[in-house]
Amino acid sequence: MKKMEFVFLLIFFPVTLSVKHSLKFFLTASSGVKNFPDYLAVGLVDEVLILYWDSIRRKTEAKEDWSQKVLDNDPQLLELYTQECLLSQYKYTAKIEILKKQLNQTGDVHIFQLMFGCEWDDENGEKNGFVQYGYDGEDFIAFDLKTLTWIAPKPEAVITKHKRDRDRPNNERWKYFLTEHCPTLVKTYLDYGKSSLLRTELPSVSLLQKTPSSPVSCFATGFYPDRAEIFWRKDGEELHENVELGEILPNHDGSFQMSVDLNLSSVTPEDWRRYECVFHLSVVKDEIITKLDKAVIKSNCVPPSEFPAGPVIGGVGGLLLLLAVCITGVFIWRRRNNGFKPANCFRLIIH
Numbered sequence: 001m002k003k004m005e006f007v008f009l010l011i012f013f014p015v016t017l018s019v020k021h022s023l024k025f026f027l028t029a030s031s032g033v034k035n036f037p038d039y040l041a042v043g044l045v046d047e048v049l050i051l052y053w054d055s056i057r058r059k060t061e062a063k064e065d066w067s068q069k070v071l072d073n074d075p076q077l078l079e080l081y082t083q084e085c086l087l088s089q090y091k092y093t094a095k096i097e098i099l100k101k102q103l104n105q106t107g108d109v110h111i112f113q114l115m116f117g118c119e120w121d122d123e124n125g126e127k128n129g130f131v132q133y134g135y136d137g138e139d140f141i142a143f144d145l146k147t148l149t150w151i152a153p154k155p156e157a158v159i160t161k162h163k164r165d166r167d168r169p170n171n172e173r174w175k176y177f178l179t180e181h182c183p184t185l186v187k188t189y190l191d192y193g194k195s196s197l198l199r200t201e202l203p204s205v206s207l208l209q210k211t212p213s214s215p216v217s218c219f220a221t222g223f224y225p226d227r228a229e230i231f232w233r234k235d236g237e238e239l240h241e242n243v244e245l246g247e248i249l250p251n252h253d254g255s256f257q258m259s260v261d262l263n264l265s266s267v268t269p270e271d272w273r274r275y276e277c278v279f280h281l282s283v284v285k286d287e288i289i290t291k292l293d294k295a296v297i298k299s300n301c302v303p304p305s306e307f308p309a310g311p312v313i314g315g316v317g318g319l320l321l322l323l324a325v326c327i328t329g330v331f332i333w334r335r336r337n338n339g340f341k342p343a344n345c346f347r348l349i350i351h
């Protein structure tokens with residue numbers, strides 16, 4: 001029996017949930033990290049990597065056919081990305097040197113980051129945006145789009161906060177970018193990439209158990225997008241006790257996997273049929289229901305090497321590392337004059 005067996009049936013329920021789409025940029029300048037570029041920038045639409053730039057290749061690279069098409073059809077956008085990346089490479093690598101001096105740090109590893117982006121809800125048109133700076137893995141300062149002011153979680157950022165709060169034109173530019181330009185870009189990318197970004201794939205769902213006394217794991221793999229839920233039900237009621245929900249993890253092929261464990265140590269065999277595992281992909285109406293049944297559990301004959309969880313680690317490792325570096329922190333810095341270029345109607349990297 002090569003393939004895991006599973007039982008499922010589909011039920012319809014009446015609501016379609018709205019879907020938020022996002023465009024995010026992560027800029028990372030680093031010093032002293034071996035075998036890692038001093039500066040790299042990535043762009044993601046709905047968490048899919050679409051743009052890449054690093055200080056070694058110094059070239060805006062589209063990472064998907066459709067994100068390449070966006071650039072082909074809008075050379076000004078390509079030029080803008082390239083200019084911004086060149087500029088911010090110098091700006092942010094220099095910033096590390098300034099911060100090191102200010103904070104009396106020596107030549108160890110330092111990382112300076114900027115993350116910004118927006119979300120757009122395709123049902124109700126709601127928009128949101130964020131800008132955060134970080135230094136050495138800690139938040140430094142973040143933008144409050146509602147009040148157009150800056151939030152400083154650390155005392156050393158308070159001076160910067162006040163300076164930035166007073167720079168109304170810069171804050172207005174951020175607002176314009178986050179609430180107008182960025183959502184427009186999201187829509188453009190969605191339009192070009194819809195066959196990939198808006199696809200839905202239902203997973204295969206299996207019940208797995210390492211040993212007869214282990215919890216039963218309900219394992220769903222191969223779904224897309226990553227907005228999904230999985231849970232156990234008893235007599236039609238969602239269970240919260242004796243369950244352990246795993247994280248959504250990426251597979252090699254761009255799909256996702258997720259599992260939820262159920263500890264059955266105090267459940268009698270006769271009661272097993274009262275339990276079922278439910279998987280629900282948020283963008284579709286269907287639920288995949290798997291009844292708890294000893295006969296369909298892939299059991300203790302599974303050598304550890306075959307037990308799912310392994311598949312995730314390999315291919316996406318690089319990207320995960322990249323994102324880990326990007327996401328780990330948000331920043332610190334003293335604002336300097338960044339010389340706004342009036343020629344552009346907006347700038348990706350304001351300051």
Ligand SMILES: *[C@@H]1O[C@H](CO)[C@@H](O)[C@H](O)[C@H]1NC(C)=O
Pocket residue numbers: 102103104
């Ligand atoms: C950095 O070192 C100098 C001289 O040792 C000292 O005067 C200054 O207060 C230090 N600054 C910080 C931020 O620790």
Ligand SMILES: *[C@@H]1O[C@H](CO)[C@@H](O)[C@H](O)[C@H]1NC(C)=O
Pocket residue numbers: 214215263264265266
């Ligand atoms: C399952 O639950 C029992 C008691 O309810 C507990 O003793 C046992 O440690 C649990 N097993 C796991 C793997 O959590």
